Amino acid sequence: xxxxxxxxxxxxxxxxxxxxxxxxxxxxxxxxxxxxxxxxxxxxxxxxxxxxxxxxxxxxxxxxxxxxxxxxxxxxxxxxxxxxxxxxxxxxxxxxxxxxxxxxxxxxx
Amino acid sequence: xxxxxxxxxxxxxxxxxxxxxxxxxxxxxxxxxxxxxxxxxxxxxxxxxxxxxxxxxxxxxxxxxxxxxxxxxxxxxxxxxxxxxxxxxxxxxxxxxxxxxxxxxxxxxxxxx
Numbered sequence: 001x002x003x004x005x006x007x008x009x010x011x012x013x014x015x016x017x018x019x020x021x022x023x024x025x026x027x028x029x030x031x032x033x034x035x036x037x038x039x040x041x042x043x044x045x046x047x048x049x050x051x052x053x054x055x056x057x058x059x060x061x062x063x064x065x066x067x068x069x070x071x072x073x074x075x076x077x078x079x080x081x082x083x084x085x086x087x088x089x090x091x092x093x094x095x096x097x098x099x100x101x102x103x104x105x106x107x108x109x
Numbered sequence: 110x111x112x113x114x115x116x117x118x119x120x121x122x123x124x125x126x127x128x129x130x131x132x133x134x135x136x137x138x139x140x141x142x143x144x145x146x147x148x149x150x151x152x153x154x155x156x157x158x159x160x161x162x163x164x165x166x167x168x169x170x171x172x173x174x175x176x177x178x179x180x181x182x183x184x185x186x187x188x189x190x191x192x193x194x195x196x197x198x199x200x201x202x203x204x205x206x207x208x209x210x211x212x213x214x215x216x217x218x219x220x221x222x
Contacts, residue, residue: 004151033210042199043152045210087151095205096167099151 002026004100006088011106012078020073020086020103028093034062034073035087037102043087047073075105083107112136115200115214122190122221130185130217132200138212140205141183143167143175145196146216152199158183159205190221 003025012018024032031050035043049055049064049071061074073086085102092098116131134141140159144152154167158177172194174186183202187194197218201211 031208035210042213042215045212048208048210050208089152096154096157097152097211099153101149101151 002090002092002098004088004090004098006086006100006103008101009104009106011108012075014078014080014107014109016078017074017076018078018105020075020088020105022071022073022088022100024069024071024088024090024098024100026090026092026098029066030091030093030095032062032064032071033089033091033097034060034071035089037085037087039084046086078107080107080109113200113202113212113214115198115217117217118215119218120220122219124190124192124221126190128187128190128219130187130198130200130219132183132185132214133181134183134200134202134212135181136202136212137180138202138204139180140203141177142201142203142211143173143183143185144199144201145169145194146199147196155185155198192221195219195221 006022034046037043047062054063059076064071085104087102088100089097113134142157143155153169156175158164161180197216199216200214203211
């Protein structure tokens with residue numbers, strides 16, 4: 001079966017750095033996406049990885065290791081507005097997205 | 110403003126009633142999707158369409174039907190609603206032939222009593 005695992009909840013301090021991990025087992029791999037979802041709102045796209053390595057976009061970076069079936073999202077200089085759920089999704093061999101349950105990130109002052 | 114529009118925003122529905130959730134996009138994306146999101150679970154794909162005139166079943170299609178008469182519209186119908194269909198429903202679209210992400214509508218919060 002297909003499976004995406006990520007921690008249910010994480011807590012971090014304003015101004016700090018946090019790393020959210022995602023491991024996956026899917027039928028085929030055509031890219032990995034990270035989305036942010038604030039409570040009561042729609043998911044919004046953060047980053048995309050298809051090759052191994054680090055993709056940096058401002059305060060957010062995403063890393064991929066295809067051989068390990070592993071990705072992480074790194075958030076730097078945390079702000080209160082970063083409190084949200086972060087969703088990991090893998091595009092499988094049918095070009096459909098398989099979604100993790102999301103990691104709820106709580107930022108404390 | 111380009112994007113995806115879903116209607117209604119929320120709805121309370123009696124069990125056994127028929128309901129159609131509307132979704133319209135103006136980005137000329139070829140692919141459209143319907144997901145449901147339940148607490149503690151990831152987004153689950155109900156139905157999808159890779160191009161106008163074609164549709165496919167996702168992970169949880171039972172009790173739902175879709176149509177794709179044109180590029181822009183992708184309605185989701187619950188023929189006879191049941192309480193287990195209480196959920197938040199998101200419509201999304203993308204250019205599926207590229208590495209572009211899926212873009213989501215604001216969702217429909219549906220309660221079946």
